[in-house]
Amino acid sequence: MRASPTILPLRLSGVAYDVGGRRLVEGIDLVLSGPGRVIVLGPNGAGKSLFLRLCHGLLSPTQGKVEWLGPGASLKARRHLLVAQRPVMLRRSVLGDIIHALNLAGLGWTARRTAARAALERFGMTALADRPARILSGGEQQRLALARAWALRPEVLFLDEPTANLDPSATRAVEAMIDAFHAEGTKVVMTTHDLGQARRLADEILFMDRGRLIERAPAGAFFEAPHAPAAAAFLRGDLPW
């Protein structure tokens, strides 16, 4: 559905990330491409959030390289987005927040208003348009962050625990939005704590433990029989320490 050339594949080679001399992410080699939804699993503190931020470019690796290899990668426009675990909401209306993002993306006055309204409409959020974004509930804020991302038409969308702390109905709404991204051709790469959600959404699993990527497998095979002992323990619900 997308006219512009692809930015994928994304290649991480020998990526490591240190803070204050402590190695938090180590030796990640990975090529991501294709349409499948990737879910990053792993215990708390495994480095999943850091991994997403490294991929998105918010962090620069201490060692190694993160490269977008596709022909579209040289274009100026940003084609990948990250929705943080606690998305930032501007001190504006819901509509104004999306319009602002589209303004940064270079859309003109009318185009960004039209596109912002279309994004809210697309997800049944029109009634929220004039509400101040910061007084929305947690679930509504997460949905706004996704609608904002959708308005920007990213080719790749990184999501960090998009349903952490949400109630079941908000979780369903967010999962439906993630489905919409996937159906419309956006590659979704997300982390989650919710194994049920991982089973529902994953095409492929990346399993991280202590800053390392220790297993990569198709979702079916991973949940059937993970190779790494740490992954097996994680699925059984054993704490790995």
Next chain:
Amino acid sequence: MNEIVDAFAAAAALVLSADPAFLEIVGLSLRVTLTAVAVAVAIGLPAGALLAIARFPGRGALVVLFNALMGMPPVVAGLVIYLLLSRSGPLGTLGLLFTPTGMVMAQAVLVLPIVLSIARQVIESLWAEYEEHLRSLGSSALRAVPTLLWDGRYSLITGILAGFGRASAEVGAVMIVGGNIAGATRTMTTAITLETGKGNLPLALGLGMVLLSLTLAINIAAHLVALVGQRRSG
């Protein structure tokens, strides 16, 4: 005691009479102060925002300097502008001493540190909150300035009102630079200072009432702005 009661009555009558000389003093005061605040805002908002997000050697010293200048005594601001504008000063040829323009300059010097420092504080904390988000959306630090100014609008308006309050209440700067010339540079505060000394209590009290109402209005406005900001931004 009776004298004072009479003076109050005369003052109230003066305020209500729309006496042209009285209105002229009030008008000039407002014109000078509003212009000075406008100048301070035009310079102070962008400069404060840049100071908030730019990182350069000496930045910390500038932050402290402008914070300190917030408490600058008005007579010192007046003296600085007086020296600049006096006949032998660097801007002496402009002939701005004892003119409303000179008074605007003095009050702008007084208000600028307030607007700049408050803008710096507001923008700095917003930037800490927004930086990753804005960078992720492809915004440079410079492009973030209008976003941050807009999102800080309620706090910034409160800061601007504080500057307005300070300038409208001060007497030292406009006295030194303006000289309290009747019909030319006489403001509410300089008139009160001199008319009280001359025993013209009704005029002094009448102007005092206007000043007090103005201060009250500024504070009500600041309160309402904060309230709206609270409701809209959480």
